[in-house]
Amino acid sequence: MMATDIINRGLFEFQHGNFKTAEQLFTKIIDQNDEEEDILESLKRRATCLHEMGKYDDAIIDANRVMKLAPKCTSGYAICGNALTRLKNYEDALNTYKLGLEIDSNDEAIKNGLKFLQMEIMENFEKSQKESTYNAVKMSSQEPYPGDNELEVYEREIMQTWGLNEFPDFDMAVPDTQKAILEFQEALQLKKAGNDKNALEKMRLGEYKEGFQHVQCKILDALNLPVHAESWLRNGTKADKSDMEMPLLFQNIRVKRLYGPLTENTKVGVVFTHYGRAIQAAEDIKPGENCFRDKAAVLAQTLDTLNVTACNHCAKCLMRPEDYFGKDLLAKNKEVRTLIQRHWPYRPITECKGCGNQTVYCSTECRDESWNTYHQVLCTSVNPDVQQLHTICSQYKNLSNDNRVWKGVWNASYSPMVLAKIWASIICLANNIANQEGRQTPTQADWTMAKSPFRKFIAYGNTSVLGIIPKMLTMMQGIFDNENLPAHFRYKITNQEFDGRYYQATCNVQAFSDPAPPFKVFMNSVSKDPKRDLIVPYTKEDPDDALFAGMFPLHACLNHSCANNVEVLDGHPGVLVRARLPVKKGDELFTTYINSKLPRKERRSWLFRGYNFWCHCPRCKFEGDGPDKCTECDKVAENVIVPGTAQHRARKLHGRRATRKFAIFPANSNQEDIQL
Numbered sequence: 216m217m218a219t220d221i222i223n224r225g226l227f228e229f230q231h232g233n234f235k236t237a238e239q240l241f242t243k244i245i246d247q248n249d250e251e252e253d254i255l256e257s258l259k260r261r262a263t264c265l266h267e268m269g270k271y272d273d274a275i276i277d278a279n280r281v282m283k284l285a286p287k288c289t290s291g292y293a294i295c296g297n298a299l300t301r302l303k304n305y306e307d308a309l310n311t312y313k314l315g316l317e318i319d320s321n322d323e324a325i326k327n328g329l330k331f332l333q334m335e336i337m338e339n340f341e342k343s344q345k346e347s348t349y350n351a352v353k354m355s356s357q358e359p360y361p362g363d364n365e366l367e368v369y370e371r372e373i374m375q376t377w378g379l380n381e382f383p384d385f386d387m388a389v390p391d392t393q394k395a396i397l398e399f400q401e402a403l404q405l406k407k408a409g410n411d412k413n414a415l416e417k418m419r420l421g422e423y424k425e426g427f428q429h430v431q432c433k434i435l436d437a438l439n440l441p442v443h444a445e446s447w448l449r450n451g452t453k454a455d456k457s458d459m460e461m462p463l464l465f466q467n468i469r470v471k472r473l474y475g476p477l478t479e480n481t482k483v484g485v486v487f488t489h490y491g492r493a494i495q496a497a498e499d500i501k502p503g504e505n506c507f508r509d510k511a512a513v514l515a516q517t518l519d520t521l522n523v524t525a526c527n528h529c530a531k532c533l534m535r536p537e538d539y540f541g542k543d544l545l546a547k548n549k550e551v552r553t554l555i556q557r558h559w560p561y562r563p564i565t566e567c568k569g570c571g572n573q574t575v576y577c578s579t580e581c582r583d584e585s586w587n588t589y590h591q592v593l594c595t596s597v598n599p600d601v602q603q604l605h606t607i608c609s610q611y612k613n614l615s616n617d618n619r620v621w622k623g624v625w626n627a628s629y630s631p632m633v634l635a636k637i638w639a640s641i642i643c644l645a646n647n648i649a650n651q652e653g654r655q656t657p658t659q660a661d662w663t664m665a666k667s668p669f670r671k672f673i674a675y676g677n678t679s680v681l682g683i684i685p686k687m688l689t690m691m692q693g694i695f696d697n698e699n700l701p702a703h704f705r706y707k708i709t710n711q712e713f714d715g716r717y718y719q720a721t722c723n724v725q726a727f728s729d730p731a732p733p734f735k736v737f738m739n740s741v742s743k744d745p746k747r748d749l750i751v752p753y754t755k756e757d758p759d760d761a762l763f764a765g766m767f768p769l770h771a772c773l774n775h776s777c778a779n780n781v782e783v784l785d786g787h788p789g790v791l792v793r794a795r796l797p798v799k800k801g802d803e804l805f806t807t808y809i810n811s812k813l814p815r816k817e818r819r820s821w822l823f824r825g826y827n828f829w830c831h832c833p834r835c836k837f838e839g840d841g842p843d844k845c846t847e848c849d850k851v852a853e854n855v856i857v858p859g860t861a862q863h864r865a866r867k868l869h870g871r872r873a874t875r876k877f878a879i880f881p882a883n884s885n886q887e888d889i890q891l
């Protein structure tokens with residue numbers, strides 16, 4: 216028989232599921248033929264047969280031979296990746312697929328393999344999450360806050376006005392919980408009756424015991440002495456690491472003092488739960504009612520809308536009529552020009568005094584505030600190294616869809632300028648604090664104080680990005696530590712801080728835009744003009760909004776639910792959080808971080824990749840992954856293949872049902888709240 220006949224026979228046997236016979240036929244060609252092309256073809260086929268027979272190690276050997284013989288052929292990578300996935304060697308599978316995609320980014324077999332790999336990882340992770348030990352309380356820092364020393368002195372002064380010169384030492388605590396609780400209750404009664412001094416005295420004289428630490432702190436909290444309360448609870452946590460009530464109380468006292476000022480005059484408060492900070496309704500809120508507004512600590516325009524002019528500081532859209540209608544129309548048609556000018560809102564553009572039209576604002580107020588709070592470090596007239604960042608940002612639009620992620624440079628959909636603005640804000644704030652105190656150069660304490668606004672943003676990530684975007688790391692390090700900057704502006708970004716800030720941004724950024732962009736205002740206004748029809752031939756599609764990504768301190772406390780009861784709206788300057796379902800006093804407010812219309816598996820996958828948690832919201836618990844799978848025990852119905860389900864996809868890809876045994880990957884046990 217000719218080689219081609221044997222190959223065809225092998226293919227026939229393969230198609231009929233006779234993998235063993237097909238393998239023997241392909242082996243014959245490989246062992247007895249000299250034609251490289253026939254050998255290559257047979258190796259590919261045999262690798263697939265071996266894969267189908269579950270001989271994954273042998274399939275990998277053949278796939279490797281294919282890669283060696285034909286380095287530009289993607290089949291070897293696809294088969295090898297599939298076999299590695301079956302062997303649960305997910306990391307190597309992913310790397311193999313990636314190498315294949317470098318040869319052909321559109322290879323369907325590899326893309327399908329990647330989808331299956333992702334499904335396997337997620338299934339696995341779901342199983343491992345059932346025994347999850349995730350605990351936000353344990354992972355949250357109890358480090359003193361900058362400024363605590365001064366506050367402690369102030370608290371002591373208050374205590375002295377009550378005639379108490381010192382507060383009992385933590386070490387004085389002696390065991391007798393019941394009695395301590397009684398003392399505490401009596402003290403609370405005194406407090407309720409307005410007798411603060413006696414209440415505190417009661418606690419001082421009481422017999423202390425282990426559990427007493429909690430009640431002690433509750434009263435300190437009730438008396439509004441949070442630094443003392445935190446200090447007691449810190450000691451208590453150190454003394455008894457198994458007690459979870461003390462660290463929870465610690466975090467609750469902390470959020471109360473940090474977020475109290477932000478939630479004044481709103482319908483919400485911040486509390487600490489096992490998901491970390493959370494926002495709770497302080498009163499009943501009806502659907503459609505506003506819950507709170509929030510202004511961004513840092514913001515940057517998204518890369519895909521950089522061509523739409525907007526204020527760099529408050530996100531106000533500054534699109535001019537000529538940007539939409541074109542200069543020609545305005546120049547040639549006087550009547551239309553007059554109509555446009557009458558209705559287009561007047562929004563003058565203010566340029567930066569240093570870098571000119573590279574950075575524009577809606578007003579001199581925005582320009583000056585931006586300069587004082589971060590731009591003086593980021594202006595290319597002061598710090599030419601920032602030009603690289605602008606170049607990178609402006610190149611984004613030119614990248615094809617497949618390359619939207621720059622290899623080694625940036626891998627997020629928000630602008631890296633957000634990160635740059637975090638460091639620039641810290642540098643400016645540290646210098647402002649130092650200058651107020653008459654110092655030229657910030658002290659260590661000034662730097663710590665300047666970083667504290669960003670301690671409001673969580674930073675969870677289970678892998679380092681240092682190896683993924685090394686060029687961005689070096690660029691940022693260079694931007695903030697180079698000889699063009701005066702010494703007091705220089706800041707060394709460590710690798711650990713870069714990782715932490717990246718995750719801070721990733722976990723917290725929210726997209727928003729000007730709620731009243733000029734085009735919308737114009738259309739609204741012109742629609743009431745009797746001459747409105749003149750404009751009709753010249754109106755095309757609505758223009759892009761100038762979209763921004765912002766980090767909002769209060770909004771960042773909103774946790775996710777796929778059945779969210781609030782929605783986030785544009786609300787200049789920043790965002791407006793509004794109820795979409797009835798929210799009762801004490802209920803938690805939930806937003807959605809993803810497109811909630813996706814099926815559960817995809818939602819969970821996005822949330823895990825972007826935010827590092829596995830969603831257990833009531834909707835996820837209720838919905839399940841599809842009609843073939845039991846929502847209680849995950850058992851899959853036998854012989855039922857429902858199109859579109861995991862089972863169906865698995866069959867399409869691999870010709871038979873996906874195995875349901877999983878290894879643990881990728882464990883998130885090394886998640887930690889990165890201290891910045």
Ligand SMILES: C[S@@+](CC[C@H](N)C(=O)[O-])C[C@H]1O[C@@H](n2cnc3c(N)ncnc32)[C@H](O)[C@@H]1O
Nearest residue numbers: 490491492673722723771772773774775826828
């Ligand atoms: C924007 S923050 C929300 C506030 C956060 N709890 C905090 O303490 O800062 C996003 C992070 O909150 C946590 N989170 C939010 N929603 C969650 C949920 N439904 N289940 C578990 N963790 C959640 C995750 O750690 C996520 O990365």
